[in-house]
Amino acid sequence: xxxxxxxxAAELANRGMADLPDELVSxxxxxxxxxxxxxxxxxxxxxxxxxxxxxxxxxSVMLLVxxxxxxxxxxxVSAMPAYKDRFFYLNMDETDVVTGRHLKKIxxxxxxxxxxxEKKPSVVMICITCVDAxxxxxxxxxxxxxxxxxxxxxxPCYMYALTREGRKPPMVHVRQSLYSLLxxxxxxxxxxxxxxxxxPVAEDFELFRYLRGIGVKAIREISTCGDFEEFxxxxxxxxxxxxHPEARMAASDFEERLKIPSIELTRLYQIxxxxxxxxALGRVLGAEFDDAEDYTSAKQAVEAFxxxxxxxxxxxxxxxxxxxxxxxxxxxxxxxxxxxxxxxxSGENFGYLERLAALSPETRIYSNMEPTMLYYDAAHCPxxxxxxxxxxxxxxxxxxxxxxxDVQPYGYAGLRRLMEALxxxxx
Amino acid sequence: MRGLRKYLTPFAPDQSGAxxxxxxxxxxxxxxxxxxxxxxxxxxxxPRWHTCRSAVFSAGLRDMDAxxxxxxxxxxxxxDAGKKLDAKFACIVGTPVPSVIxxxxxxxxxxxxxxxxxxILTVDTTGMELYDIGAEKAYLELMRRFAKEKLPVETGxxxxxxxxxxxxxxxxxxxxxxxxxxxxVCYGMGSTLEDVISSxxxxxxxxVAPDGMKAAKYLxxxxxxxxxxxxPLAASLLPELDYTGKRILIIDQQVRxxxxxxLLLKRGAKSVTCATxxxxxxxxxxxxxxxxxxxxxxxxxxxxxxxxxxxxxxTLWRIVPDYRGETISVPQFPVSGDxxxxxxx
Numbered sequence: 001x002x003x004x005x006x007x008x009a010a011e012l013a014n015r016g017m018a019d020l021p022d023e024l025v026s027x028x029x030x031x032x033x034x035x036x037x038x039x040x041x042x043x044x045x046x047x048x049x050x051x052x053x054x055x056x057x058x059x060s061v062m063l064l065v066x067x068x069x070x071x072x073x074x075x076x077v078s079a080m081p082a083y084k085d086r087f088f089y090l091n092m093d094e095t096d097v098v099t100g101r102h103l104k105k106i107x108x109x110x111x112x113x114x115x116x117x118e119k120k121p122s123v124v125m126i127c128i129t130c131v132d133a134x135x136x137x138x139x140x141x142x143x144x145x146x147x148x149x150x151x152x153x154x155x156p157c158y159m160y161a162l163t164r165e166g167r168k169p170p171m172v173h174v175r176q177s178l179y180s181l182l183x184x185x186x187x188x189x190x191x192x193x194x195x196x197x198x199x200p201v202a203e204d205f206e207l208f209r210y211l212r213g214i215g216v217k218a219i220r221e222i223s224t225c226g227d228f229e230e231f232x233x234x235x236x237x238x239x240x241x242x243x244h245p246e247a248r249m250a251a252s253d254f255e256e257r258l259k260i261p262s263i264e265l266t267r268l269y270q271i272x273x274x275x276x277x278x279x280a281l282g283r284v285l286g287a288e289f290d291d292a293e294d295y296t297s298a299k300q301a302v303e304a305f306x307x308x309x310x311x312x313x314x315x316x317x318x319x320x321x322x323x324x325x326x327x328x329x330x331x332x333x334x335x336x337x338x339x340x341x342x343x344x345x346s347g348e349n350f351g352y353l354e355r356l357a358a359l360s361p362e363t364r365i366y367s368n369m370e371p372t373m374l375y376y377d378a379a380h381c382p383x384x385x386x387x388x389x390x391x392x393x394x395x396x397x398x399x400x401x402x403x404x405x406d407v408q409p410y411g412y413a414g415l416r417r418l419m420e421a422l423x424x425x426x427x
Numbered sequence: 428m429r430g431l432r433k434y435l436t437p438f439a440p441d442q443s444g445a446x447x448x449x450x451x452x453x454x455x456x457x458x459x460x461x462x463x464x465x466x467x468x469x470x471x472x473x474p475r476w477h478t479c480r481s482a483v484f485s486a487g488l489r490d491m492d493a494x495x496x497x498x499x500x501x502x503x504x505x506x507d508a509g510k511k512l513d514a515k516f517a518c519i520v521g522t523p524v525p526s527v528i529x530x531x532x533x534x535x536x537x538x539x540x541x542x543x544x545x546x547i548l549t550v551d552t553t554g555m556e557l558y559d560i561g562a563e564k565a566y567l568e569l570m571r572r573f574a575k576e577k578l579p580v581e582t583g584x585x586x587x588x589x590x591x592x593x594x595x596x597x598x599x600x601x602x603x604x605x606x607x608x609x610x611x612v613c614y615g616m617g618s619t620l621e622d623v624i625s626s627x628x629x630x631x632x633x634x635v636a637p638d639g640m641k642a643a644k645y646l647x648x649x650x651x652x653x654x655x656x657x658x659p660l661a662a663s664l665l666p667e668l669d670y671t672g673k674r675i676l677i678i679d680q681q682v683r684x685x686x687x688x689x690l691l692l693k694r695g696a697k698s699v700t701c702a703t704x705x706x707x708x709x710x711x712x713x714x715x716x717x718x719x720x721x722x723x724x725x726x727x728x729x730x731x732x733x734x735x736x737x738x739x740x741x742t743l744w745r746i747v748p749d750y751r752g753e754t755i756s757v758p759q760f761p762v763s764g765d766x767x768x769x770x771x772x
Contacts, residue, residue, distance in 0.1 A: 002511045029508065030484035033469050067553070108428060131524075134527045161463040
């Protein structure tokens with residue numbers, strides 16, 4: 001029987017980004033979806049996929065216009081109290097595909113949905129899938145027709161799995177779609193938006209304090225807007241902070257359409273890089289953040305966990321809140337031994353991999369999606385701790401921290417909490 | 428409005444039905460999709476995925492693969508996986524994407540079979556039909572490709588067609604059937620490819636869901652194996668109640684509903700009507716039985732039917748809040764995705 005294929009960090013660093021082996025490039029093999037990694041392959045399957053994300057606007061509802069198979073697993077989401085009575089479906093059949101007649105039905109379907117609701121929705125999102133991607137449907141036009149009928153905003157949202165590795169993947173597009181509902185408004189120098197996530201950033205994220213310290217009064221995230229009016233106030237921001245690269249295009253739209261500039265931050269677990277990032281942010285904003293206390297607190301947490309466990313063997317997956325290669329690099333710097341990383345290499349994280357290779361050349365790198373992962377055997381590379389749902393799946397006997405909550409850890413507080421959670425897991 | 432769902436999520440689609448039949452047979456199953464359909468199958472319609480590893484893969488189609496019709500790329504990836512994995516066969520399962528671009532499954536099969544030394548099956552599902560259409564196609568394809576040789580009949584061996592998590596809504600269904608029918612071989616759960624290959628050795632077949640019917644007829648025509656149609660587990664789903672004089676509506680897959688009807692009439696029910704969202708075979712139907720398609724059909728049937736008792740998946744009751752009679756919830760996995768709960772509001 002074949003063993004699961006891996007490459008060492010040193011092998012990959014030597015080959016370079018331009019010469020990645022086929023096993024680590026998902027477009028060159030069939031895709032294995034382990035129970036831990038469904039979300040990577042299926043934009044609607046788990047976590048904040050397109051369906052949940054599309055309903056990020058308070059009071060919105062969604063009409064999924066697609067073959068039945070595309071909406072099937074929505075039961076999982078619609079069972080959550082926050083999504084009850086917010087999903088509706090217009091099932092397509094083969095005649096629809098051939099004639100495109102489903103497009104004519106959409107305005108009437110939107111009207112029926114709106115009429116059956118006790119409270120008028122703030123927005124109707126029309127979610128379409130691969131079939132309409134191939135048909136070249138102009139959903140913007142269909143949405144305008146529906147808007148005329150119900151006198152409400154109707155916006156498209158594209159769950160095109162076919163474009164997952166394209167210039168504008170579904171999770172990038174859905175962010176653009178949501179923020180396109182904002183109308184220009186007078187700017188307020190004391191308002192800032194955080195873009196990137198569909199669930200809130202953890203409340204103890206120190207940046208909230210730093211921003212308030214320089215006079216910012218309103219810090220808005222789409223997930224914390226209580227209603228549509230509050231959401232609309234995101235258009236008054238002085239600037240945006242982009243916390244996730246998938247929000248980059250939406251931020252670019254903000255700049256172009258609403259004249260709101262943006263600054264991108266990266267979620268990091270390397271404590272010195274977090275400090276550098278705050279210094280850089282301070283320079284851009286013309287302010288100086290006093291991070292000494294947060295730095296010290298995070299440093300102490302690192303020392304308390306990693307300092308007392310030198311060489312602890314850790315396997316890291318990508319189903320968690322962070323970049324697995326950056327986290328692997330951070331933990332290696334803190335004195336742990338990262339034995340395995342289950343992750344997807346990209347241009348954005350290859351630099352971390354190269355630095356990891358210098359410190360820990362033998363770390364094994366696997367792709368979750370490669371077919372031979374079917375035969376992964378934890379006995380070949382035992383670990384003492386795993387981080388990420390996927391790493392936990394591969395090492396079922398090992399203590400695991402999933403670290404994949406909807407609420408997002410970030411900054412020094414994120415690092416500190418991670419260390420505390422890891423300590424707890426190993427108790 | 429035709430096609431509009433306000434209360435129910437879409438039912439299990441045909442590709443899920445096909446995978447449900449093939450899941451335990453040791454093949455490489457390639458869902459010919461971009462990823463979402465595989466996510467739906469593995470993450471939702473195939474409950475065995477969480478407990479039992481199986482070689483289910485997505486073709487990982489991208490827009491340019493579809494636009495340029497890169498069948499050769501798919502075949503190359505299948506062959507690559509086929510050489511690395513220990514498999515007895517491979518099956519390419521269709522979804523909306525190949526349906527729209529008109530993928531030639533026969534060509535895919537021929538191309539792959541030239542490079543792999545085991546059979547390649549194809550099931551031309553579209554994602555627009557319901558699960559039992561896919562399961563029906565998979566059962567038939569399995570029997571046609573593997574049940575070739577007429578073997579001596581083994582006394583006591585009973586083939587059971589239609590046993591899979593979607594039809595039975597119970598992961599323990601095969602074991603329960605084997606308890607009731609010693610010698611049962613349940614194609615789709617708890618059986619192997621070797622059982623399929625030797626299916627001509629069965630004394631008879633039992634069809635427990637309509638999607639097993641075509642395969643049963645095929646085995647009957649090819650090997651003379653007789654078949655019966657009933658669900659041996661139906662009785663266990665009916666609570667011990669007084670059904671005397673009741674007008675009852677059952678909503679389930681047709682074979683299960685029919686078996687329940689026989690039992691309820693024996694227990695004194697005044698009348699029993701069977702309705703199904705799925706395959707409705709005319710030779711199994713009685714006058715008044717109904718094939719449901721839209722939510723409105725169900726609402727109209729219930730509100731105008733003068734029924735005193737409804738038996739079906741609990742999620743259906745949301746459609747008829749004004750119904751004042753009794754209900755018994757029997758989970759139907761392809762409807763609610765529920766293997767055991769009630770779902771009633």
